[in-house]
Amino acid sequence: MQTLRNIYWLGTKELRSFFRDWVLLGLVIYSFSLAIVAQAQSNAQELHNASLAVVDEDHSELSGRLARAFLPPYFLPAVPVAQGDVDRLMNTGAYTFILDIPPNFQRDLLAGRRPVLQFNVDATAMMQAGIGSGYAQQILADEIAKFLTRQDQPSPVLVGQAVRIAFNPNLVTAWFTSVMGIIGSITMLSIILAGAAVVREREHGTVEHLLVMPVTPFEIAMAKIWANSLIIAGAVWLSLVFVVQRLLAIPIEGSIPLFMCGVAIYLFFATSIGIFLATIARTMPQLGLIYLLVAVPLNLLSGGNTPLESMPPFLRTLMQASPSTHFVAIAQAILYRGAGFDIVWPRFVAMAAIGAIFLALALWRFRSVSTQSA
């Protein structure tokens, strides 16, 4: 009982300290508002403004049509270039795509000689090259077909493939990047917030003060965990409702309360690891350096940036030990697919268990380290 009371009162102190620290407060506000909007509007994962050049050796009606067929926002207007410049332009990366239309292309086509269009792709621009070359093939084939049939309707397809996308019918990237942005911000901020709270006490010497009072390290750590978790959870909720749902007008399929439960468990882990890191670092700058090495991989490899499926198998297995991987899966299941507790509970358990391990580690180091500052 007294333990709970101590945890509560120490936690209120954490909250007060946080709201007086303008830098951290600003960082939290920025990370859950502007940063989310910026990520939602970035289009790194879509085809956007791809640069394209055309070598037109045919100068026919069709070649002109082909060059004009590439439209914004997917492509920038095609730029005519000379055949001799192709290699140089590809080498310097001036264009990601260069279309080469051979001489007499239209004549050969009409004569049924099946001429060849050469489509050069700078394969070092992975994301754009991959999606763009598919789009380009489709555009070119359609344009040629239209030219050939003129008014005629293309013959109906006999065996079709009807593709529908579940949960995000138009594949709007912002749906994905906004929520993943929030998750990234949770990881990055909760670790540093909890870690900084510990280091700050040590640098100010107040932690010794606490330890000579009838307060246990467990109570001190738990107070930091709940207070900092509450701050982040509040920011997450506001960001989800006001930034994602209102400002960005992104529909959320599932239950926000269930998602917030997941956030709470994940924050328990993230703040525990923050406290643990703070017991390794002696000063704020050291904490910052160690933090980057831990938080960046946790974030990048969680499946929130690139699909887990693209990682080598050993790494995929390893990342199952990381709560951030489970959290990303939970977030996707609840928010996009509308999954319920019956589907996500095993991952809840996994996150809580790993969090408990780090809390135990942090407590184990907390007392021995916190007094060695002077």
Next chain:
Amino acid sequence: MNSDAASPVVRLLHLRHDYGRTRALDGLTLDIPSGCMVGLVGPDGVGKSTLLGLIAGAKALRDGGIEVLGGDIGDARFRDETCHRIAYMPQGLGKNLYPDLTVAENIRFFSRLYGQGRAEGMARAAQLMRDVGLASFAGRPANKLSGGMKQKLGLCCALIHDPELLILDEPTTGVDPLSRRQFWDLVDRMRQTAQAVGEGQSGAQKMSVIVATAYMEEAERFDFLIVLNAGKILATGAPAAIKAQTGAASIEDAFIALLPQEERGRASKLVIPPRGDDGDGPVISARGLTRRFGDFTAVDHVDLDIERGEIFGFLGSNGCGKSTTMKMLTGLLPASEGSARLFGQTMEAGGMESRRRVGYMSQSFSLYSELTVQQNLDLHARLFQLPREEARARIEDLVARFGLEGHRYALAADLPLGIRQRLALAVALVHRPELLILDEPTSGVDPLARDEFWRLLIEQSRAHGVTIFISTHFMNEAARCDRISLMDSGRVLATGTPAELVKAKDAANLEDAFIAYLEEAGAGRGNTVAPEETVFPPSPEGARKTPWFSFRRMMAYTIREILELSRDPIRLGYALFGPALLLLVLGFGITTDVDSLTYAVLDRDNSFLSRAYASEIRGSAYFLEQSPIRDAEDLRARLKSGAVSATVEIPPGFGRDIKRGRPTEVSVWIDGAMPFRAETIHGYLAGVHQQFLADPAIRGMGAGSGSGAQALPASIETRFRYNQDFDSIYSMVPGAIALQLALIPAILMALAIVREKELGSITNLYVTPVSRLEFLLGKQLPYIALAFIDFLVMFLMAITIFKVPLKGGFGILALGALAYVAATTAYGMVVSAFTRTQIAALFGTVILTILPASMFSGLSTPASSVTGFGRVMGEFFPMTYFLPISVGAFTKGLGFADLSHYLALLSLFAPALILISLLLLRKQEK
């Protein structure tokens, strides 16, 4: 005192200096005579340090004028010439020293800063170390020195260039009395020596010394005193003259007599009533208490017995083990050996119960500075579980008794030091402890506030029977204790009442007694000074000239940076392994090649052709088939849980319809939760579908007409240039190398510069001849080298671990990397100009690097597709020009001829960024 001193060494004219709204110096006008020891006395916070900083040229002059050594110190050119003639030791133990460097390395650093050659520097360093008795500690890091030794080392560093004016800001605060006495002897001797050398030259004069001190006793020995209070001069003149003027017996009394009437009111004589004995048994008892940190013994077999209601003092210098002993008594630190009992119990046995009986106040006053006075008191009452009613009454009582009423709702951070100290004591007393442990509670507080504080302590002891265990380095405070222990180097030298100790050594006062005890114990403490006659080799006249750029001064910073870095395992490890680790993460984790995609089939037809369709998908390298779907309900559930990323539903009659040439349709659902993955799956499945149609068996049935590649009248040949397999690792790894080289060198560089600002060693830039360019380049060189090593490591990793071959020229790649890391370190340098703390520098650099690096420089989107504001940002970020070099050399197989254009542009960055940092860096404190 030199009466024939012609011109004053320093002349102040209507000098004023403000910090925000507080006025630190208020219109000082004064001539300070040359060739003598000048003392600047006054309590803390009256503007002593500000004045000395201004005279030394470390702080920028704002209002009024200062002439130093006959020239205007506000004039930058004059400052550059004169800094060879001035030495400045800022306040704080070892503030101008580098804690990780050894004694010899510290001295050599300063010698290089003054452009002394190797031979001269070595000779001077050896000479100085011998003079101050540090020769046997030449290899010891500065942070392992005692306070007294640190100050001697600081003096060595200040005297390396034979200054004419030596400025010392509280050089003896927190130093034990013996070291203090030795320090002053040393200064005297140095002045003699300097004169001996100077006699050969024209206009020979003793070195002028200006000293600030908070110890009024020390002031007696100076030739000339300036008494300062609240930014104003109260009196100047020889000590005897000042005492005569006020009719006081000591300088301290004279000072109080000189104070304005309203302030003097606070100063009434402190009376300590005698203590009644109760013989209750000791409250604290320690036997053989010992604490070791590694091979360093901080506390060495300390025995203590402290009676109830006693005020027991611990007297000793900074770092002698006082705090460590107190921490062991409170149970904060486990003892390596021996035992400590509080109230007759060991701390472990007493546990929470005995903690309730102890109040503790640590050196830093340990308050929550972001809480108000009321909130601080409240929080402590809660943690000690006082019942609410009682707590409220107790807090009211303390607020009234400690004079905190007017500050109740002020933040602790905003309180003046003296009030804060009272609050800290109130906080420690909230729960009515029987024992108070106070660790240097009065350091940094002026004498009047200190008396005020003692009044409260005495009341607690005498009226409430609270036992008080207090540590201090002030002699006059120790004299007020019932009993004291003299402590040095972890050992208790003597214990007794102040009077007993004085008597035992037959000394005039407590200070002399302490010195006698120290000398008795002192052998081997490094305090023995060889008083041999020393003559410095006269420095060659040439060294006095200030070239605009000196390679030697730059190397002083380079060498120091390398030494410091090699002793900071976290920063060094980070610099060496951080990029490699992150490259592993990025290289393995971030690829755009998606495979192992899970899917499942709902085959409602189960004909030969439907099975053929399913096996077509199974044959694809990208997919992993899961168990077949049972029905529509199962399909939805599995998509929802994320168990499969795609489902394929083959309609009933699929095979029959194809055979009869009737239209039919396969229905595909793709999980759109991750758009990029969905796009990829879409593409793969479309390919599989085409392949199915292209199968000769199917085509024969005429199903393929009108779709499929074979039916096209023209063929489109897509050539994936540079990367035929379209494997993302060939572009990701060269890109990740560029990213790492942008981020980590910039962070380390920014930290290196801001560290000096935060720790105060930036003062050496202000007051020594080193120029800003030498400072910046000197600090940058090691980081360029380190980053280039990082590049080589990552290059080898790319080739061996990631199997990304270098197809183009290594020469262009290496040159590009060199120009690039020079640019990125310079980028960190620019960021550092805007930040004051290391943590701000760290996050500032990360945020300002990650955004342009990942979004606008071609890493995720080709630079040619970036438009608008992003394009502008990209064009001013060095990575935009290194990325084509890295990718070009690795994957495109390009060489010099193709990439020289990028190299040329990249090379412009470093000079431009260094120029910007140069303009932003100040050679004086604001």
